[in-house]
Amino acid sequence: xxxxxxxxxxxxxxxxxxxxxxxxxxxxxxxxxxxxxxxxxxxxxxxxxxxxxxxxxxxxxxxxxxxxxxxxxxxxxxxxxxxxxxxxxxxxxxxxxxxxxxxxxxxxxxxxxxxxxxxxxxxxxxxxxxxxxxxxxxxxxxxxxxxxxxxxxxxxxxxxxxxxxxxxxxxxxxxxxxxxxxxxxxxxxxxxxxxxxxxxxxxxxxxxxxxxxxxxxxxxxxxxxxxxxxxxxxxxxxxxxxxxxxxxxxxxxxxxxxxxxxxxxxxxxxxxxxxxxxxxxxxxxxxxxxxxxxxxxxxxxxxxxxxxxxxxxxxx
Amino acid sequence: xxxxxxxxxxxxxxxxxxxxxxxxxxxxxxxxxxxxxxxxxxxxxxxxxxxxxxxxxxxxxxxxxxxxxxxxxxxxxxxxxxxxxxxxxxxxxxxxxxxxxxxxxxxxxxxxxxxxxxxxxxxxxxxxxxxxxxxxxxxxxxxxxxxxxxxxxxxxxxxxxxxxxxxxxxxxxxxxxxxxxxxxxxxxxxxxxxxxxxxxxxxxxxxxxxxxxxxxxxxxxxxxxxxxxxxxxxxxxxxxxxxxxxxxxxxxxxxxxxxxxxxxxxxxxxxxxxxxxxxxxxxxxxxxxxxxxxxxxxxxxxxxxxxxxxxxxxxxxxxxxxxxxxxxxxxxxxxxxxxxxxxxxxxxxxxxxxxxxxxxxxxxxxxxxxxxxxxxxxxxxxxxxxxxxxxxxxxxxxxxxxxxxxxxxxxxxxxxxxxxxxxxxxxxxxxxxxxxxxxxxxxxxxxxxxxxxxxxxxxxxxxxxxxxxxxxxxxxxxxxxxxxxxxxxxxxxxxxxxxxxxxxxxxxxxxxxxxxxxxxxxxxxxxxxxx
Numbered sequence: 001x002x003x004x005x006x007x008x009x010x011x012x013x014x015x016x017x018x019x020x021x022x023x024x025x026x027x028x029x030x031x032x033x034x035x036x037x038x039x040x041x042x043x044x045x046x047x048x049x050x051x052x053x054x055x056x057x058x059x060x061x062x063x064x065x066x067x068x069x070x071x072x073x074x075x076x077x078x079x080x081x082x083x084x085x086x087x088x089x090x091x092x093x094x095x096x097x098x099x100x101x102x103x104x105x106x107x108x109x110x111x112x113x114x115x116x117x118x119x120x121x122x123x124x125x126x127x128x129x130x131x132x133x134x135x136x137x138x139x140x141x142x143x144x145x146x147x148x149x150x151x152x153x154x155x156x157x158x159x160x161x162x163x164x165x166x167x168x169x170x171x172x173x174x175x176x177x178x179x180x181x182x183x184x185x186x187x188x189x190x191x192x193x194x195x196x197x198x199x200x201x202x203x204x205x206x207x208x209x210x211x212x213x214x215x216x217x218x219x220x221x222x223x224x225x226x227x228x229x230x231x232x233x234x235x236x237x238x239x240x241x242x243x244x245x246x247x248x249x250x251x252x253x254x255x256x257x258x259x260x261x262x263x264x265x266x267x268x269x270x271x272x273x274x275x276x277x278x279x280x281x282x283x284x285x286x287x288x289x290x291x292x293x294x295x296x297x298x299x300x301x302x303x304x305x306x307x308x309x310x311x312x313x314x315x316x
Numbered sequence: 317x318x319x320x321x322x323x324x325x326x327x328x329x330x331x332x333x334x335x336x337x338x339x340x341x342x343x344x345x346x347x348x349x350x351x352x353x354x355x356x357x358x359x360x361x362x363x364x365x366x367x368x369x370x371x372x373x374x375x376x377x378x379x380x381x382x383x384x385x386x387x388x389x390x391x392x393x394x395x396x397x398x399x400x401x402x403x404x405x406x407x408x409x410x411x412x413x414x415x416x417x418x419x420x421x422x423x424x425x426x427x428x429x430x431x432x433x434x435x436x437x438x439x440x441x442x443x444x445x446x447x448x449x450x451x452x453x454x455x456x457x458x459x460x461x462x463x464x465x466x467x468x469x470x471x472x473x474x475x476x477x478x479x480x481x482x483x484x485x486x487x488x489x490x491x492x493x494x495x496x497x498x499x500x501x502x503x504x505x506x507x508x509x510x511x512x513x514x515x516x517x518x519x520x521x522x523x524x525x526x527x528x529x530x531x532x533x534x535x536x537x538x539x540x541x542x543x544x545x546x547x548x549x550x551x552x553x554x555x556x557x558x559x560x561x562x563x564x565x566x567x568x569x570x571x572x573x574x575x576x577x578x579x580x581x582x583x584x585x586x587x588x589x590x591x592x593x594x595x596x597x598x599x600x601x602x603x604x605x606x607x608x609x610x611x612x613x614x615x616x617x618x619x620x621x622x623x624x625x626x627x628x629x630x631x632x633x634x635x636x637x638x639x640x641x642x643x644x645x646x647x648x649x650x651x652x653x654x655x656x657x658x659x660x661x662x663x664x665x666x667x668x669x670x671x672x673x674x675x676x677x678x679x680x681x682x683x684x685x686x687x688x689x690x691x692x693x694x695x696x697x698x699x700x701x702x703x704x705x706x707x708x709x710x711x712x713x714x715x716x717x718x719x720x721x722x723x724x725x726x727x728x729x730x731x732x733x734x735x736x737x738x739x740x741x742x743x744x745x746x747x748x749x750x751x752x753x754x755x756x757x758x759x760x761x762x763x764x765x766x767x768x769x770x771x772x773x774x775x776x777x778x779x780x781x782x783x784x785x786x787x788x789x790x791x792x793x794x795x796x797x798x799x800x801x802x803x804x805x806x807x808x809x810x811x812x813x814x815x816x817x818x819x820x821x822x823x824x825x826x827x828x829x830x831x832x833x834x835x836x837x838x839x840x841x842x843x844x845x846x847x
Contacts, residue, residue, distance in 0.1 A: 184455050186448040189437070193445050196434035203416075203432065204446035263436035 048278035065262025078227025083237030107220020111213030157232025195262020487518030589807030596625030609654035629809030746777025
């Protein structure tokens with residue numbers, strides 16, 4: 001057995017293969033419409049930043065066998081908090097503390113609901129999603145709050161350093177942290193063990209409840225950061241930010257090779273998953289499809305991609 | 317960010333223990349563990365003052381029939397159950413084992429039959445799970461992989477430390493589990509039927525590993541029904557019967573006959589059920605014919621037939637393939653080759669539905685997992701297979717008919733329940749099993765297959781279930797009966813087929829079997845043939 005050369009694990013590389021194929025197809029058919037221009041590609045990367053960053057935490061949550069539906073609403077509420085704090089105090093630090101603190105609390109509550117009260121994660125975070133989204137609407141009575149602080153908007157939205165948009169730099173930062181945490185630190189192993197076989201993880205001396213809570217807290221904080229970036233990019237806080245993001249994040253994470261049942265996962269795969277979805281969105285717009293058509297095709301592509309990676313998984 | 321997971325390297329600690337183990341090899345013949353006067357009762361006494369001692373570096377076989385108390389004793393030793401009376405000593409000191417974690421602290425580990433590793437992670441990751449070695453705050457993957465390779469090589473396990481556990485065979489997985497326990501400083505291992513699902517070559521590999529562990533001073537309790545293996549690998553043997561130790565001593569010099577004699581001799585289950593010679597047409601056409609059935613590479617070339625009115629017993633040790641054969645006949649497991657004929661017609665299964673439609677029924681081995689939906693009511697469980705047939709206009713369930721069917725089942729089978737709407741997991745094991753049987757009786761099958769139908773069933777219900785099986789066969793139907801309790805198998809069967817490691821080794825009329833010992837002997841090896 002040890003001499004046996006490791007077979008190529010198609011499921012592991014499926015997201016990259018699909019990514020290359022889809023990218024090549026769009027390049028061929030939409031190249032003349034500017035799909036391959038660096039401007040367009042940068043645009044897509046900037047637009048997918050929020051999904052990409054939440055997908056880092058989403059990988060941890062789903063690898064541990066859980067799910068978090070509250071991410072989009074947390075982003076919206078954080079954007080509201082940030083813009084309101086900036087409006088009244090103009091303190092960036094305070095805005096960040098309030099925003100990230102809010103994310104942390106929501107994540108903690110989600111985690112405790114799941115571990116202490118034993119609620120299924122799907123229901124706990126679905127309820128949380130409604131509560132938080134409703135609060136975001138309520139806090140200004142659905143009115144948007146503009147952000148006048150230029151420094152903030154540059155640092156978290158529209159600025160760039162050496163020609164690279166800050167949004168892309170933030171994405172890189174979170175992926176570096178996420179990859180180290182997931183692949184190189186005990187916490188990553190503990191997350192995978194918790195999702196793969198919770199009983200065995202427990203017998204190996206791992207506090208699986210803490211692992212799950214930590215994953216939810218991470219998800220809350222990163223969702224809040226996504227909200228901060230939404231606010232910076234749009235230079236305002238709006239209750240509708242991140243609507244439907246939870247589904248995009250789940251799709252990105254699963255496309256990236258994380259099993260919904262937990263136990264396997266890839267952080268870098270999630271990045272490819274989210275960028276892939278960004279490119280699909282973008283290409284459908286460039287192809288001149290109506291919003292209705294875009295939605296239909298997007299759904300079909302997601303189903304096909306996940307089915308493909310499942311088939312690859314079964315083959316081994 | 318995640319400080320609570322930064323911990324000291326467990327490696328040095330393990331190295332120390334390893335050295336300690338090497339030292340203590342010299343202290344052979346010292347009792348590492350002693351259990352004195354252990355008593356335990358679950359409503360009825362299961363252990364009646366059992367003494368058990370385990371020496372440094374020995375393999376100690378623990379033998380006994382079903383319900384003799386083996387697993388209860390081991391569960392007390394590993395902290396799963398608490399004892400009612402008695403003392404446990406580890407290395408001469410009184411030990412207080414109340415929880416599985418206590419046992420772990422004393423270096424006692426149980427290796428479970430079903431793998432308890434994380435299937436999605438690598439061998440090395442599993443071995444170091446929960447005690448990762450860090451370098452500058454990061455997992456030192458290279459070091460851990462290397463060390464895991466060393467541990468595996470040391471124990472003679474040939475497996476790539478980077479391979480995913482889920483891709484390993486059951487045997488290798490089990491060995492990795494042992495390696496994990498040993499690397500976490502376990503000095504006493506309990507192996508519960510470790511060879512039940514292993515192939516012959518895997519068994520050889522496991523035995524090499526066990527001998528290796530002995531040299532390192534690890535003591536092992538070896539639970540098995542396979543006498544050959546015990547004679548081969550064990551140093552000492554303790555035999556339990558009805559909660560008492562009936563024999564303990566060296567394996568050297570003892571014969572299989574003697575062991576079987578101790579296991580069975582005068583046990584109370586022996587005279588519980590009396591065999592009745594039953595009348596059926598032995599010359600008539602086959603009701604069920606199985607020709608050259610191939611389940612997998614290992615369970616192959618299974619051929620037998622069943623007459624109307626006959627009860628056919630399948631006898632074999634755990635892992636002999638009996639369950640797999642029934643599952644294949646019932647279509648929940650795919651057959652690789654072979655012909656199954658029911659009443660002369662070849663049937664092709666596309667799953668359990670076509671099996672049920674053609675007139676087969678299976679009372680599965682694991683009642684709680686496979687036989688019932690525990691959160692559903694007595695009624696819902698009973699009518700589940702029949703639900704389409706009692707639908708009015710093919711649409712709506714006819715509740716009245718359903719109720720009357722279930723009410724009648726309960727009355728006829730003497731099921732003790734507050735009513736048909738009671739949740740099934742609130743019923744006793746025996747009553748649950750009656751519902752599983754009722755559910756199939758209602759379908760009026762031609763052949764009923766029962767896999768360990770009396771496991772976990774009280775004596776009274778056992779007798780009733782056996783009587784039900786006889787009645788069913790008397791109506792001209794066929795029964796295939798699987799049981800680990802040979803006394804019971806002999807009480808109910810007209811003919812018995814013996815299986816060993818996926819092959820049929822013999823077939824004999826019940827009349828021709830003189831004693832339970834003879835049957836026990838027959839299922840122990842592939843060479844022995846009866847009569």
